[in-house]
Amino acid sequence: MCGIAGVFDPRRVPERAELDAMIGTLSHRGPDGRGTWIQGPIGLAHARLAIIDPEGGAQPMGSADGQVQLVFNGEIFNYIELRTELRQCGHRFATDSDTEVLLQAYQAWGDAFLSRLNGQFALGLWDARRQRLLLARDGVGIRPLFWTRVGQRLAFASEAKALFALPEVPRALDSAGLAATFGWWAPLAPHTAFEGIHCLPPGHCFAIDARGQTLTRWWDWDFPLTDPFTPVDEDALADELHALLVDAVRLQLRADVPVGAYLSGGLDSSILTTIIRRHTDAPLRSFSLTFDDPEFDESEHQQRMVRHLDTQHSSIGCSRHDIATAFARTVWHAETPLVRTAPTPMLRLADSVRAAGYKVVLTGEGADEVFGGYDLFKEAKIRRFVAQRPDSPRRARIVERLYPWLARSPGGANALSQRFFTDSRVPGHDAVFAHQTRLSSTRRAWAFFTPERQQALARHDPAGQLRAQLPERFDQWLPMARDQYVEAHTLMSGYLLAAQGDRMAMAASIEGRYPFLDPRVIAFAARLPPRLKMRGLSEKLLLRKAFAHELPPQIGRRTKQPYRSPDSASFFHNGQPLPWVAELLSDTRVRDAGLFDAPAVARLSAKCATGRATGFADNMAFVGVLSTMLLHAQFVKPATPVLENA
Known part of the structure; x- marks a missing residue:
């Protein structure tokens, strides 16, 4: 790299x-x-x-x-x-x-x-x-x-x-x-x-x-125009997938330096570490993140896999203080505004890998896009299914089944429940149907820009830009294939593989490798009928089946746990913004940058300081404002001081 x-x-x-x-x-x-x-x-x-x-x-x-x-x-x-x-x-x-x-x-x-x-x-x-x-x-x-x-x-x-x-x-x-x-x-x-x-x-x-x-x-994702109910041999396909992933891992272990692996405790990284341990001669050295906040911590599942594989393992903890301390460095490497703090713990993890003497790690990114693992795909499936009953009072309760982890996130479940079905202003066949909730939630941050900037933003249509880039065959694909294509060309390539992937790993001189994104794996998964990716609300069916006999049952059956980290709360202590945050978001600095409305930013900061941030939208808005101000200070006006302890 x-x-x-x-x-x-x-x-x-x-x-x-x-x-x-x-x-x-x-x-x-x-x-x-x-x-x-x-x-x-x-x-x-x-x-x-x-x-x-x-x-x-x-x-x-x-x-x-x-x-x-x-x-x-x-x-x-x-x-x-x-x-x-x-x-x-x-x-x-x-x-x-x-x-x-x-x-x-x-x-x-x-x-x-x-x-x-x-x-x-x-x-x-x-x-x-x-x-x-x-x-x-x-x-x-x-x-x-x-x-x-x-x-x-x-x-x-x-x-x-x-x-x-x-x-x-x-x-x-x-x-x-x-x-x-x-x-x-x-x-x-x-x-x-x-x-x-x-x-x-x-x-x-x-x-x-x-x-x-x-x-x-020269290359793009493609999906067949097939009947989703065509009979298939699931056992044979599971065996084929198993062999294909083993070979993908074998290829990506090629190096003249030691290769490690990230182990999150989820299905995807557990499969990769299992393949390394059981199907190659490479030594297994694994690395993971832990959090002191149980809302984000997965150390219990990580340790289950460590015991199962008897791997040489190390983990690094990440606190809110750690996030605040490294956030400016994160933005400098990401070179883009961030609406989540999640890249920062990945930067700390990469630092720990480098400190252990490793230059290369295998990681499980891509599996959710390739095999339909995200809750977003479940949301879209349900919303399409119940679209004919818009007045049913019971539909919002299904959010609790989709997001059981939201019970540990105050305010999150109610806010999402209110918007889950009402935010869809596009028909079910539209390219951005599955992503409308994400678009509308994140776009709420536009309100914090100055009126002039809001007018400039309004001249651009992110959804329309995406539609203009779609392949000719897009409308002929099955709904889940369309949703997967959009996810791969937006969140995955633009955010996960960039700000959260390449940039954070390379900040520590670490190369990340992604066996689930082997082009042969993508092509194989694309031709699978949707029922082998999702059945009911159970995701990644065939992938689970292919490795069920090699994983602990608690891991093999575990529901997708999205990787998250503390957001706006990381930048406040005892009801006050950290000194560098207060300085960067001061009235003078905000007005000088000319991006955001200073009184609106002050109100948002006060809301987050007192713990009154409402769900994801407020958190994303605050992190987005803060990271954009950092980006402006670091690149647009690099002579502007950014405090060393930021």
Whole structure:
């Protein structure tokens, strides 16, 4: 895992000093080495986290004939198989790195090499013969890639902060990115939190040459147009899934350094750790988070798996104080407003993994999107089913069955019950039907922006932007498939794999790997009938069946527990905001930033300080305001002091 950067300027040769400045901002992504390469209109830079072939995998790397140069962030898990195939075609290799495999795969197959990759990656490739720059990103968006243009000059990098190392790149928050964040929880690609900074969408490649630029989708999620009631052999499918996941884990354990695993105590991480322990020769070293607040803590289930697998395990606790202390660092790495504090404990967890001497961890993200594990899918199923009885007084009670954990969250159950069925202002066949509650709850934070900013936000329609990006076959898919597609292209790629995944792990120079997002696993799950993903209100049926004989019953049958952490309460003590919070949200600072209405922010802060925050909406609004103010102070006006203890 690494950090990459580059400049393409048809007018002049890029300067080494500016490339050094760009890659210098990404040292956390690559502490093991640094390199630059400049020729003609192109300059490439790389910061390396050495995982495969530490001695021979330095970058930028050039082809044997010098005509192709590559900077690459990520891992290609099937590089051994690809190298064998290329050797059979006459190619010779000087290193054991997956980077060289990418170079020769491009020379052998052109842009079509992307469809042969099983991996997680973002890359910049210069083809000297064609005077062509190719940028590409993995199918589901695990690794980030950003770009910007200033005149004819194009710059790209793993993170926006590297682009801001170029003095000519302007700094301002983007209204479209803010509108989507306070709705979908993250900007929708190609938008980001910053004006003029673009995110290459997952599964896309971007080619720039003398003729112009071309954006092409090379991979996307797809679902079959099948009868959901077609008979299937569940036992055979469970066996197939078991074998497929074992192989996905086997591939993702490939590394020349030790590999650990996150163990949350939920079904997904328990399956991964079980596979490592029972089906590979790799030693099992596991890491987990605990909370002192029982509303968020899952240590009981973690310890059950530790005993079951006899794993070498360590856990790190996370308190409200810990969250407040690390939140500014979280935002700096996330480079986007956050409406939850959940990324911060993940940052602490990654720090603990690095302190234990590990660079790589396997994690269970993606399973809920691939196999329909989220409560959101249950909500949508129920709302569609009962849509014909809008006046039934008994429907709201079903929220208690969906969210038993809300009983431990004061105010949460009542607020959600009131909105669960009434928030749906779109028909059941609409693309955003399943996500309407999330959109409307998060959008309530728009009220805290200044009137001028609210007008700017209103010019953007996050739901409409999503609809405009849907594939042609979308309307022909079954409802659950449509819901899964939207979830994968919003919350998963924009928030979970980014702010809560790549950015927090790489802040500690840790590479996260995601076996449930192996493209073969995604394709397998896509062709399953919905009843094998959800039956009644029981989720991930086939996945549970595939591993039922290897998990403790309490884990195998356990209902989905969403990962959460303390939110607004983390930033107050004895009814008062922490000093750095009070300073950042002061009337002067809020008015100076020009983003939020100062009196409204003061009222929200007072409400949270006294414990009167109402459910998720108030909590998300407060965290969103605080993180946006931090983002503005860190990037838009970096001369503005942000207290060191923030």
